[in-house]
Amino acid sequence: MNRIANKLAEWLMPVANKFSNQRHLSSVKEGFITIIPLVIVASFFILINNVILDPEDGILGGVVDLSYYKEIGDLINNGTLGILSILIAFTVAYKLAVSYNEDGVISGAMAVAVLITMLPNVIQITPEGSEEAVNVTGVFSQDDTSATGLIFAIIAALLGTEVFLRLKSKKKLQIKMPDSVPPAVGKSFSALIPAFLTLTFFAILVFLSNALFGFGLQELVSKLIQAPLDFAIQSEIGISVIMFVQNLLWSLGIHGTFVLGPIKDPSLYGAIQENINALQAGADIPNIVTKPFVDSFAMLGGGGFTLGLMIAILIASRRKDYREVTKFAFIPGLFNINEPLMFGLPVILNPILAIPLIIVPIVNLNIAYLATSLGLISKTVAFIPWTTPPVLSAFLSTAGDWRAAVLSIILIGISVIIYLPFVMAANKMTNIEH
Amino acid sequence: MYYVLVACSAGMSTSMLVQKIENEAVEKQIDLSIQAVSMNEGKTLARKNNYDLLLLGPQVAFMKESMVEVAAGRFPVRVIKQKDYGMMRADNVLEDILEVVEGNEE
Numbered sequence: 218m219n220r221i222a223n224k225l226a227e228w229l230m231p232v233a234n235k236f237s238n239q240r241h242l243s244s245v246k247e248g249f250i251t252i253i254p255l256v257i258v259a260s261f262f263i264l265i266n267n268v269i270l271d272p273e274d275g276i277l278g279g280v281v282d283l284s285y286y287k288e289i290g291d292l293i294n295n296g297t298l299g300i301l302s303i304l305i306a307f308t309v310a311y312k313l314a315v316s317y318n319e320d321g322v323i324s325g326a327m328a329v330a331v332l333i334t335m336l337p338n339v340i341q342i343t344p345e346g347s348e349e350a351v352n353v354t355g356v357f358s359q360d361d362t363s364a365t366g367l368i369f370a371i372i373a374a375l376l377g378t379e380v381f382l383r384l385k386s387k388k389k390l391q392i393k394m395p396d397s398v399p400p401a402v403g404k405s406f407s408a409l410i411p412a413f414l415t416l417t418f419f420a421i422l423v424f425l426s427n428a429l430f431g432f433g434l435q436e437l438v439s440k441l442i443q444a445p446l447d448f449a450i451q452s453e454i455g456i457s458v459i460m461f462v463q464n465l466l467w468s469l470g471i472h473g474t475f476v477l478g479p480i481k482d483p484s485l486y487g488a489i490q491e492n493i494n495a496l497q498a499g500a501d502i503p504n505i506v507t508k509p510f511v512d513s514f515a516m517l518g519g520g521g522f523t524l525g526l527m528i529a530i531l532i533a534s535r536r537k538d539y540r541e542v543t544k545f546a547f548i549p550g551l552f553n554i555n556e557p558l559m560f561g562l563p564v565i566l567n568p569i570l571a572i573p574l575i576i577v578p579i580v581n582l583n584i585a586y587l588a589t590s591l592g593l594i595s596k597t598v599a600f601i602p603w604t605t606p607p608v609l610s611a612f613l614s615t616a617g618d619w620r621a622a623v624l625s626i627i628l629i630g631i632s633v634i635i636y637l638p639f640v641m642a643a644n645k646m647t648n649i650e651h
Numbered sequence: 652m653y654y655v656l657v658a659c660s661a662g663m664s665t666s667m668l669v670q671k672i673e674n675e676a677v678e679k680q681i682d683l684s685i686q687a688v689s690m691n692e693g694k695t696l697a698r699k700n701n702y703d704l705l706l707l708g709p710q711v712a713f714m715k716e717s718m719v720e721v722a723a724g725r726f727p728v729r730v731i732k733q734k735d736y737g738m739m740r741a742d743n744v745l746e747d748i749l750e751v752v753e754g755n756e757e
Contacts (some may be wrong), residue, residue, distance in 0.1 A: 230713040238717050247691050315695075318700070470733070472710035475660035542738065549667065557665035560709055561737025604663070
């Protein structure tokens, strides 16, 4: 059994390496990580607006009408989530350019220009009290610039940067300035022709798409790419498969969350931001599976739901080494950091503990999914950092739904029950590691 | 002064270990500058700066090869032993660090 696990690890190591090093995937991941602080700030204000200040549902709603002050949060939302796609276009292009050892700032600015070039320049608006829609130019719709436009923004940033950098590397396309011109000025001129060609290229592309199909590239992308991708990752089966692979990797000593991040995170971040936007707009919350949903219900204590493992050990393990490691790993575990436990016990390459490590998160994820779809708990509507302690994370991410907190306590109980027999089996193992 | 960079996925668990190593080094009066970073940050830093050693958490051991490429022979890259990492045995890790940076590695 151990030999099989070792062989599997040996085979998966280079695959994981290739994957984590893939330039575009990493830029997307890093681009998202860069703006997480902004998203959390926005989330915080949306919580305040809806949980405290809202005249109907707010805690203070029945006492005093504070809805006047909601404007503060609304303004912040405009500046962060309202332009999320534009921010992402910049950060992703920046990270991609830096990975090529190129100037990130000009590439980021180019990507934003490319993205806006490809957005519709005429927007239909139905004015209040009117039946007919009117065409408005010179405005951007938050439908295009907020979370809903994420995938398109990422594609625009990656393509735009690739085209721009390719052209920029061509010596023939660089305007040579005489030596008397300061280098900084010369540098910006060297980007002139590539910038001209890049923007013209994308503008003509959109022009052709409009002329041929009657709609822009954006609609094409959202129909052909975003919808199927979101469906695959945000469905119950899709996310279960991802959790399976993630924890299988963990059981082999490979940081599964880190490796799979670039595939699942854009879609899961997009999902929570759509929920946040919907809450803000007072509309129905669309998505069950989001980043905070997975963090709050399937990864308590860290990957593999190891909070349950630690409690099971404290209850039933007769092994001194297990108890020692657990005492030591408990505090970081409360912040969902579980490397000490993973490598200390160790959980990794441990054929007995690998089984619950893979099963528990999938079971709990599906229970939480069911509970949410039955309306027993609220959907997640706030972005919380993954280091938020268990139970509190469920409470906060659902905008203060105590039932979600209770559910996460139940899930911890279930995880303990599943882990227990395996911990008892480990009691019987001779201590081979020492 | 020895300069050591330690990288894991987010720099979280590594920072716990690094803090312990720092204390250990002060106690033993070893001149050591050690820093915990995320893998991505580690890559950028390792490209720009020179270190005496780059250490990786065992959970990102699969990225050793690409980090060796980044180091390009300027400094060694090692993976922290699983057991030492899990138990946060700073004394053992410090010993291993010294073995490498002082060139006594077997």
